[in-house]
Amino acid sequence: MAAVEQTIVETQPAPVPKITARSVDMYYGEKQALFDVDLDVAERHVTALIGPSGCGKSTFLRCINRMNDVIDGARVEGTIMLDGENIYDKALDVVQLRARVGMVFQKPNPFPKSIYDNIAYGPRIHGLTDTKDELDHIVATSLEKAGLWNEVRDRLQEPGTGLSGGQQQRLCIARAIAVSPEVILMDEPCSALDPIATAKIEELIDELKENYTIVIVTHSMQQAARVSQFTAFFHLGKLVEYGATENIFTNPTDERTQGYITGRFG
Amino acid sequence: MTDIAETRTTPLAAGRAADRIRKRYAAERRFRLYGLVAVCVSIAFLALMLLSIVSKGYTAFQQTMVYVDVHLDESVIDPKGSRNADDLARANYGALIRKTVAGLFPEVSGRRDKRKVRKLLSPGATYDVRAMVMDDPSLIGKRISLWVPASDDFDQLLKGNIRRDVPESDRRVSDKELAWIDSLMEKGLVEKQFNTRFFTAGASQEPELAGILGAAVGSFLTLLVTFLVSFPLGIMTATYLEEFAPKNRWTDLIEVNINNLAAVPSIVFGLLGLAVFLNFFGLPRSAPLVGGLVLALMTLPTIIITSRAALKAVPPSIREAAFGMGASRLQVVVHHVVPLAMPGILTGSIIGMAQALGETAPLLMIGMVAFVADIPTGFFDPATALPVQVYLWADSAERAFVERTSAAIMVLLAFLFIMNLFAVYLRKRFERRW
Numbered sequence: 126m127a128a129v130e131q132t133i134v135e136t137q138p139a140p141v142p143k144i145t146a147r148s149v150d151m152y153y154g155e156k157q158a159l160f161d162v163d164l165d166v167a168e169r170h171v172t173a174l175i176g177p178s179g180c181g182k183s184t185f186l187r188c189i190n191r192m193n194d195v196i197d198g199a200r201v202e203g204t205i206m207l208d209g210e211n212i213y214d215k216a217l218d219v220v221q222l223r224a225r226v227g228m229v230f231q232k233p234n235p236f237p238k239s240i241y242d243n244i245a246y247g248p249r250i251h252g253l254t255d256t257k258d259e260l261d262h263i264v265a266t267s268l269e270k271a272g273l274w275n276e277v278r279d280r281l282q283e284p285g286t287g288l289s290g291g292q293q294q295r296l297c298i299a300r301a302i303a304v305s306p307e308v309i310l311m312d313e314p315c316s317a318l319d320p321i322a323t324a325k326i327e328e329l330i331d332e333l334k335e336n337y338t339i340v341i342v343t344h345s346m347q348q349a350a351r352v353s354q355f356t357a358f359f360h361l362g363k364l365v366e367y368g369a370t371e372n373i374f375t376n377p378t379d380e381r382t383q384g385y386i387t388g389r390f391g
Numbered sequence: 392m393t394d395i396a397e398t399r400t401t402p403l404a405a406g407r408a409a410d411r412i413r414k415r416y417a418a419e420r421r422f423r424l425y426g427l428v429a430v431c432v433s434i435a436f437l438a439l440m441l442l443s444i445v446s447k448g449y450t451a452f453q454q455t456m457v458y459v460d461v462h463l464d465e466s467v468i469d470p471k472g473s474r475n476a477d478d479l480a481r482a483n484y485g486a487l488i489r490k491t492v493a494g495l496f497p498e499v500s501g502r503r504d505k506r507k508v509r510k511l512l513s514p515g516a517t518y519d520v521r522a523m524v525m526d527d528p529s530l531i532g533k534r535i536s537l538w539v540p541a542s543d544d545f546d547q548l549l550k551g552n553i554r555r556d557v558p559e560s561d562r563r564v565s566d567k568e569l570a571w572i573d574s575l576m577e578k579g580l581v582e583k584q585f586n587t588r589f590f591t592a593g594a595s596q597e598p599e600l601a602g603i604l605g606a607a608v609g610s611f612l613t614l615l616v617t618f619l620v621s622f623p624l625g626i627m628t629a630t631y632l633e634e635f636a637p638k639n640r641w642t643d644l645i646e647v648n649i650n651n652l653a654a655v656p657s658i659v660f661g662l663l664g665l666a667v668f669l670n671f672f673g674l675p676r677s678a679p680l681v682g683g684l685v686l687a688l689m690t691l692p693t694i695i696i697t698s699r700a701a702l703k704a705v706p707p708s709i710r711e712a713a714f715g716m717g718a719s720r721l722q723v724v725v726h727h728v729v730p731l732a733m734p735g736i737l738t739g740s741i742i743g744m745a746q747a748l749g750e751t752a753p754l755l756m757i758g759m760v761a762f763v764a765d766i767p768t769g770f771f772d773p774a775t776a777l778p779v780q781v782y783l784w785a786d787s788a789e790r791a792f793v794e795r796t797s798a799a800i801m802v803l804l805a806f807l808f809i810m811n812l813f814a815v816y817l818r819k820r821f822e823r824r825w
Contacts (some may be wrong), residue, residue: 195714197638223717230715234708246726247716290421300716 140167143308143338144189149203151184153196158184162364164357166308169341170328173353173370175346177385180359182342188312189340190226193218207308224251226303231313233293234283235300240277243285243296244268247304263303266349271299272329291322298329302337309333311341315348327352346386350374358382444804448797454586454599456538456544457512459576461491465532480753483498484517493579494573508571513540513728515588515600538584543598543791545572549583563790588796593766594780598791601784601803605766609679609759609774610748610806611616612767616683616748617690622740624687625694626729629736632695633702634724653692661690661756669757676758685757686747693746695740701732711726723796734818741814751778777803 142165151159159181166172174182184193191212193199204211211220224247235243244264247253254260264281268274272347273295277288294314301309311330315323330339330352343349349356350370357367358379366373366382377383384390465472468482485764492509493499499508516539523537525532540546544563547553559566575581592602628649636642664685668674705728713723729736754760760779767774775783781803784796 190715192711192714195710220717220719223715228715230708230711232708234706234712236709236712237731246713246718250716250718250722252724297712300712304717 127291140170142166143168143208144340145204145206145209146185146188147200147204147206149185149188149205149273151188152192152194152198152200154198156356158362160189160362164364164367166338166340167355169334169336170355171334171341171353172348172355172357173340174340174357174359174385175344175385176365176368177342177390182357182359182364183312184362185344185359186312189308189310190223190228192228194219200205205319218223220251223250225305225306226302226308226310227316229294229297229301229309229311232317233286233290233297235293235296237284237286239282240268240296242289244298244303247300251304253304264272267299267303268296270302270333271295272325272332273299289322291318291325294318294322294326295329298326298333302333306337308338308340311339313342313344316344323348358385412526416741423677441804444797444800446669448794448799448801450550450552451589451788451794451798452586453550453583454588455541455549456581456582456584457514457516457541457545457584458492458536458538459488459495459512460534460536461487462534463487463520463531464490465525468524468531469528469555470753474531476525479525480521482524484521487520488516490511493624499571507565507568511542511545511568511571513542513597513599515540515597540558540584540588541581543789544568546599549581550593550794552794569817589627589795593764594762594783595764598787598789598795601795603777603799604778605763605807606775606777606780606799607726607802609682609763610776612770612774613682613686613759613776614748616680616770616778616798617686618740618744619683620687621690621694621743621798623690625740625743626698626736628691629695629698629702629814630729633699634728635720649692649695653696656690656734656752656775657750658752658756660685663688663755664753665756675771675773676777677761677763678771679759679767680757681757682754682774682776683770685753686750689750689753690740690743690747693743694736694740697742698736699751701729701735701739704735705731715822730821734821737817737821738814739785741810741817748776748806748810749778749822751776757761777806 138183144164144166146162149159149162149164150157156335160386162181162185164185174186176182187193188201189207189212193201201213205213207222207225208218223344236246238246241264244267245260248260248263265278268277274291276292276295277283285293288296294317298309298314302340315326317328327348330341334354335341341349341353353370355368356361356370356373356379358365358373358377360381366379367375374386377386464487468484468487469475471478489509492512493505496508497503505521519537519539520535521534540550544553548555548564548569553563555562555569564572572581588600589602591604592600593605595601632642632645659692664681668681668684669676709727709731710723713727718726754776760775760783761773761775762783763773763775765772777799781796781799782800784792
């Protein structure tokens, strides 16, 4: 296979990689969805994955917490290391992995339970707390971190599905934070939201990167430019170009990248 | 290009466009009309059926009673004066009733007429007097007054089902009997009362003594077994097949077979029950346990299919959310998928149970069609079920069983109605939005 054109332009001291993917191939049954992807995700930074529909960016994201395991016939080759540990190692427990790598989905998907129970679900199943007070504390701090506390503090027992779309998505972020993950994966978290709710989520992502490593898939190049420090451009299952966001957007080396960000295709 | 420009400039409702729109609206109106007609026709059929059942059956809830004075003669009931329960039970209460009737009609003479006049009262009169004495032996020696059931012909005459204006030879009640009945009525000793016996008695050869309770209890016990067997089995099967089983040739085969089982005629399940539960395992005949097991086999495919559909309808986003939180497959299923599918599962199960409640054919094969006078008290007692009771009564010759058949159908329909209502309630209760 021809070498993938790929350039990493160093503009600042290279941050510590949290996730290291090496020659990742991914198959849905017979169909290959990812071809030989090498990618380092920087710790406590936001990495954006962009590219046209069906380019494999969401597939790659789902490889990071093994969400593809659930799909029949899905298969991953190559290695993805989280802090030097291969997450596809047979000895690794996928439940533990997902506690360390949280996920926020495209469509807000709160459980049809109360706001409190939505947040408390993760800590409960992972046995993170012993007392009701500790759980209350986790729920409160998670909602605070997700910027939702002031809006819902008086109605924690109301159903999470009764919130507005933007609030539901922040609830899902709070739910992911509640188990103190190291990495948060976001799969087009704003695609179902209006611009104001989107702005709030983006602000939130900016705050969260102080404590969490964030990988975000987005269709909006403006969003990638606004929130991310690193950007990876995928095309037809291949990682075409990866580097600091400002370089990708101002000075792309690959013509496909240039074509995409200038809106010639995608 | 000019065409497009033209249509753009013509007003909205003109020419062929207006024609098309009119046609489209007309088609919609026609379609609605067809739908409305279909609904009306089905409601009319339902109303017709209910009307025919109720108009035939409502009289069964009343029973003609005769007010009699009975002298509880100690020399007849307990000549030894021991007040021993066995002696009291065996005493000749018929003689007391005979005396009472003779007192009411002193003018009747001759053995045949005397017997005929006694036949105006139901044999139940004797049982009622005995029950009173057994309850309270201190009544012995006193005179008591009580309402006793009239015979079925007497009852049917009063309800107008046996008509007075037909010639005597075509009438089940002779002119003589008519005269006796009229004299009783003149004395004000006859009254139609609410038929409590219908709801408290088991089957009987005498229509005026026959009740629905035995069959209702039989149905209840049978359905309890059906529920306890088919509900857990059905849910576990559906959940396993839907959530855990790999999708391969074997699970496809199982799925096809389950769908086929749902279409198997119920009498075949009866034969299966006969061969397996009675002949092979040697379980007792006519028992609710066996009936329940057979009906469970019959209900199982329905429950599995509806439960699988309900599980499938749970949105994938909820599963993803739970998996994303690090829930194991079991946790995803137990905490999220099954609770969300519960309304659908319960509705399906109750519809399956309602089907089982109305099922007759398989019960015939395992002997639940027998005449059972006693009310069953356990899963191994001989019993019948409501639909079987309807079948048995519909088959009986006496005129009075006609109204009782319809009344039994009403009871059966009431049970079905309650079960369906319960299904609706459960669905509303467990329904959650997402």
